[in-house]
Structures are given as C-alpha cells and as structure tokens.
Amino acid sequence: MCIANYEASDGIFLVEVNRLLRPGGYFVWTSNLNTHRALRDKENQKKWTAIRDYAEGLCWEMLSQQDETIVWKKTNKRECYKSRKFGPELCGHDPESPYYQPLSPCISGTRSQRWIPIEHRTTWPSQARQNSTELDIHGVHSEVFADDNSSWDSMVRNYWSLLSPLIFSDHPKRPGDEDPQPPFNMLRNVLDMNAHFGGFNAALLKSGKSVWVMNVVPTNAPNYLPLIFDRGFIGVQHD
Helix, strand or coil, rough: CCCCCCCCHHHHHHHHHHHHCCCCCCCEEEEEHCCCCHHHHHHHHHHHHHHHHHHCCCCEEEEEEEEEEEEEEEEECCHHHHHHHCCCCCCCCCCCCHHHHHCCCCCCCCCCCCCCCHCCCCCCCCCCCHHHHHHHCCCCCHHHHHHHHHHHHHHHHHHHHHHHHCCCCCCCCCCCCCCCCCCCCCEEEEEECCCCCCHHHHHHHHHCCCEEEEEEEEECCCCHHHHHHHHCCCCCEEE
C-alpha cells in the first residue's frame, strides 16, 4: 500500500508521477481510501475527490477501479493539455536532470523529443540497440555508440568470470564457460557505478547472463540517464 498523500500540496506528487511516466504509461494506485467503507467518511471523500480531479487535470484516463486498486493511463496526445478546463500549467522548460531540484508544479516533457507514446516505441529487447534516429535525440553519434557496445561485448566474458553466481569465498578458482551454469532462479545483482551509455548492461543482456543491473550515472559526468531509460534499462544519478 502506498502511503503518499497524493491529495497534498495541490497534487504535486501526482505531477511528479506524471513526469516519470511515459506518454501512454500506467499508474496503478492501491489505497484503503478507495473502499466503500472508507468513503463513508467525509474527509476521505474529500481526499478522493481531490485526487480524482488532479488526475483529470493531468489528462489521465481512469481505466479500472476494483476494490482498493485504481489504474490510470497517462495521455499520449499533447493536444489534451490544450483542451483541459483545469489543471497544472505546462512547464516553460523540460528538465532532464531534476537531481536535487525542488518539485515543479507544472507538467513537463511535452516539449521534449523523447515524447513518444509507448505504443510507438521499439519493443523490448530490440530497444536496447537504439537506431541512429533514436540516438540523435540524445546527441550521441551512432559510431560512438557502436564502439562502446563493441568494447563491452569484448570485455563481458572476463567480467562475468568475476560476477558468476558460482563464486563463493571458498571457491578455488574463477569459473569459465566450461563450468556449469548457475540455477535458472539465481540472479546476480550488478551495480555499474559509471554506466555511461549502459553498454555493460547491454553486453550482459546480449550474452544471456542472469543478472539484474542498476546503472549509475555520476552527477559530474554527462547525463546519459535518459538514454539508459530509453534502452529499457534502469538507473539513477548519484554523486
């Protein structure tokens, strides 16, 4: 159960959720505030009405409401924001790096080239490769991107011998390709502290390794976190 007070501060937490969602993305909210019993209370009714109105002002469409769970869909049409009768204003700029920045009470992303509805995006896992048109959005040359991928493809075998789930403190040697594969339900957590384009993640994916990767983009490095997201990977900025 999420305990965020989405009705507080003029719905600014819902505005932040909207920023994180891709056009056409889904927000699933579960709360006991939504039950018939809870809504007998006038204060709960007031909170629910506020949240519903904020969602409508963000151009979200309610797809389902069952018991304590509600599913909204973010609009995939920019035109919706012009036809609204109420709701947050559109941001004058689209921050791609909200790190250590106060939440903005405005709708961002509408001016970005990354405004691409999810149904129009390349599907997984093909999106990890990114074509030249997609790379242009991030200011990355396809040759540089290809070189980075090629470099990690050649290094991943050596790294995997260190990361293999078969390594334990008493293991006598680094396992190689001839060693048994780890159980299908055993995953290794990998933290790439200088992810750049997410090339190491892509190489592990390409080689079929059973890993869960968190990509980290240092705050003093070029911010390629949006590219990492568009490749279908996860990541954070960190100092």
